Amino acid sequence: MTSVLAIDNLSVSFATPDGDVEAVTDVSLSVEAGECLGLVGESGSGKSQTFMAAMGLLAENGTANGHISLDGLDLLSADEKKLNTVRGERIAMIFQDPMTSLTPHMKIGRQLSEVLIEHQGVDKETGRRRALEMLDRVHIPEAERRLDMYPHELSGGLRQRVMIAIALMCEPEVIIADEPTTALDVTVQAQILDLLMEVKANLGAAIVLITHDLGVVAGLADRVAVMYAGRIVEQGSVADTFASPVHPYTQGLLDCTPSLDVETEALETISGQPPNLQSLPTGCSFHPRCPHVFDRCQTERPLLERTPSGQSKACFYNGAEAG
Amino acid sequence: MWAYFSRRLFIAIPTLWVVITAAFFLMRLAPGGPFDQEAPLPPEIMANLKAAYGLDQPLWWQYVNYLGNLLQGDFGPSFKYKDFSVTELIGQGFPISIQNGAAALFLALLVGIPLGAMAALKQNSGADHAAMTVAMTGIVIPNFVVGPLLALIFGIWLRETIFALPVAGWNNGALPNRILPVICLALPFIAYIARITRASLIETLRTNYVRTARAKGLPFRIVVLRHAFKSAMIPVVTYLGPATVFLLTGSMVIETIFGLPGIGRYFVQGALNRDYTLVMGVTILAASLVILLNLFVDLAYAWLDPKVRYE
Numbered sequence: 001m002t003s004v005l006a007i008d009n010l011s012v013s014f015a016t017p018d019g020d021v022e023a024v025t026d027v028s029l030s031v032e033a034g035e036c037l038g039l040v041g042e043s044g045s046g047k048s049q050t051f052m053a054a055m056g057l058l059a060e061n062g063t064a065n066g067h068i069s070l071d072g073l074d075l076l077s078a079d080e081k082k083l084n085t086v087r088g089e090r091i092a093m094i095f096q097d098p099m100t101s102l103t104p105h106m107k108i109g110r111q112l113s114e115v116l117i118e119h120q121g122v123d124k125e126t127g128r129r130r131a132l133e134m135l136d137r138v139h140i141p142e143a144e145r146r147l148d149m150y151p152h153e154l155s156g157g158l159r160q161r162v163m164i165a166i167a168l169m170c171e172p173e174v175i176i177a178d179e180p181t182t183a184l185d186v187t188v189q190a191q192i193l194d195l196l197m198e199v200k201a202n203l204g205a206a207i208v209l210i211t212h213d214l215g216v217v218a219g220l221a222d223r224v225a226v227m228y229a230g231r232i233v234e235q236g237s238v239a240d241t242f243a244s245p246v247h248p249y250t251q252g253l254l255d256c257t258p259s260l261d262v263e264t265e266a267l268e269t270i271s272g273q274p275p276n277l278q279s280l281p282t283g284c285s286f287h288p289r290c291p292h293v294f295d296r297c298q299t300e301r302p303l304l305e306r307t308p309s310g311q312s313k314a315c316f317y318n319g320a321e322a323g
Numbered sequence: 324m325w326a327y328f329s330r331r332l333f334i335a336i337p338t339l340w341v342v343i344t345a346a347f348f349l350m351r352l353a354p355g356g357p358f359d360q361e362a363p364l365p366p367e368i369m370a371n372l373k374a375a376y377g378l379d380q381p382l383w384w385q386y387v388n389y390l391g392n393l394l395q396g397d398f399g400p401s402f403k404y405k406d407f408s409v410t411e412l413i414g415q416g417f418p419i420s421i422q423n424g425a426a427a428l429f430l431a432l433l434v435g436i437p438l439g440a441m442a443a444l445k446q447n448s449g450a451d452h453a454a455m456t457v458a459m460t461g462i463v464i465p466n467f468v469v470g471p472l473l474a475l476i477f478g479i480w481l482r483e484t485i486f487a488l489p490v491a492g493w494n495n496g497a498l499p500n501r502i503l504p505v506i507c508l509a510l511p512f513i514a515y516i517a518r519i520t521r522a523s524l525i526e527t528l529r530t531n532y533v534r535t536a537r538a539k540g541l542p543f544r545i546v547v548l549r550h551a552f553k554s555a556m557i558p559v560v561t562y563l564g565p566a567t568v569f570l571l572t573g574s575m576v577i578e579t580i581f582g583l584p585g586i587g588r589y590f591v592q593g594a595l596n597r598d599y600t601l602v603m604g605v606t607i608l609a610a611s612l613v614i615l616l617n618l619f620v621d622l623a624y625a626w627l628d629p630k631v632r633y634e
Contacts, residue, residue: 055538080543087540095538100531103550105629114549115539150629166539 003030010066031206038221046230092167096179098159102151109147115169157188229285236311246313327633357402399600409604416586424570431512439520461514470580491582564620
């Protein structure tokens with residue numbers, strides 16, 4: 001199968017008063033139609049910025065280098081006008097914070113229908129009818145009444161459903177969900193994840209799920225990529241990654257997940273802090289926190305390579321204590 | 324909504340009473356009186372004058388009397404303009420101040436908002452810096468400097484050209500007579516509105532919902548006009564309440580410089596002459612306008628931000 005969205009050697013850096021900060025370094029990723037890719041990492045690991053770059057939504061001081069291809073169209077070199085023909089139409093994004101991501105002074109119906117009106121030139125009545133259908137599809141009760149409501153009249157869970165509905169309006173080929181459940185209550189999180197599963201099953205779109213929650217990835221994604229300090233450190237199928245992670249960082253993340261089967265007093269953590277992007281450690285960025293660190297890790301940077309099991313990792317450690 | 328409106332108007336009554344009381348007694352704290360002149364009047368005449376206007380009564384009795392008259396809509400006679408009541412003087416001056424003020428307000432919005440919006444959209448460009456420098460200049464140079472400068476340029480330097488403009492007088496509201504005072508009155512407000520618009524629009528453009536609008540693939544023009552502009556106008560509207568009161572009650576400085584018979588000039592002259600009733604009348608008018616316009620501003624909020632509902 002060919003990938004719908006292919007990211008090739010993407011680097012993203014931000015100009016700050018203290019010099020340039022590279023938030024994403026040499027990231028290559030791809031998603032196929034009907035596939036869900038989970039992108040996991042701590043805050044500041046560059047997972048969101050990777051796809052902000054794809055959407056052309058980097059902050060003004062950010063620049064992206066490399067290639068991001070949507071079915072052959074290079075998104076990074078496209079101008080704003082060209083980008084606007086694909087954003088919302090062929091590639092859509094669901095944002096993290098539903099409380100602030102809807103325009104407060106516009107009615108829900110209009111925020112949905114304007115996507116269709118813009119991209120497909122439908123009239124207002126058609127737009128409203130399709131918006132109503134879409135609200136039904138994302139299981140918003142009393143959809144007809146909600147069309148004429150303002151965002152503040154809806155709960156956080158309903159607002160996230162509206163965000164998802166907006167993303168689905170044009171049935172895009174790629175849907176990027178950036179921490180879609182982070183801001184929500186746990187019970188509501190589960191409902192939103194169910195909805196995303198449904199979307200995945202029905203729409204055949206490529207879904208990128210950006211999250212720091214491994215549980216979410218396990219439930220929804222087919223493949224997973226783990227980012228640390230702006231780089232991908234491990235990539236593989238969800239089944240393989242969860243059963244036998246090949247990078248110590250992934251191993252650490254999995255160990256941090258509380259389990260109902262094992263009785264533990266304290267929650268496991270990865271010792272240390274994520275590194276400051278302005279002064280990354282030499283060699284492997286993870287080496288100061290790595291339980292398996294040895295000399296080579298401190299001087300040389302490991303590249304992302306395939307392992308015999310079909311997974312990919314950027315790590316020198318191969319199971320036996322070396323050096 | 325109407326319940327809210329009438330409740331607010333009802334609350335205004337004690338507010339106005341406090342303003343009236345404070346103004347009444349503060350006025351009397353100022354030394355001198357309405358009939359003091361360079362050559363002192365004979366004591367008998369002074370006593371007669373004071374008796375005629377009730378100024379020989381104890382202060383609290385004068386206060387009670389004034390309030391009583393006020394309740395019947397009587398602002399009393401002017402002490403200085405002896406053939407006129409305060410109501411008549413306000414009736415003459417206020418329409419002129421309103422016309423100039425409304426024109427200046429309109430001009431300030433018409434120029435200030437687009438200027439600020441342009442600066443925000445071209446943030447940190449040459450155009451932005453130029454606009455904000457002009458705006459800052461407009462704020463820091465007081466209008467008693469700008470007024471005479473404009474008069475110098477258009478009244479004297481350009482007097483032989485088609486750009487010549489009258490620099491003083493009302494001339495029954497002839498258009499050329501209005502131009503300089505209105506521009507002079509509007510300049511600082513143009514500057515303030517431009518600055519507020521710029522700051523507010525920049526902030527709004529950074530919000531998550533503007534990002535959502537951009538992610539929808541809407542053209543930037545629509546993102547700004549449909550998604551950002553309305554929220555960005557909230558601080559401007561907040562500023563408009565007090566600004567409008569200032570503009571409508573007339574700028575004493577500008578009305579003095581350009582010799583306009585507006586209400587601002589009466590206010591200054593009234594204060595200098597200890598024309599107690601005239602000053603009180605203008606004060607009450609201004610206070611009522613402040614209350615009323617703040618109410619309008621609150622109603623405008625409800626239109627700009629649907630979260631604001633008055634029940």
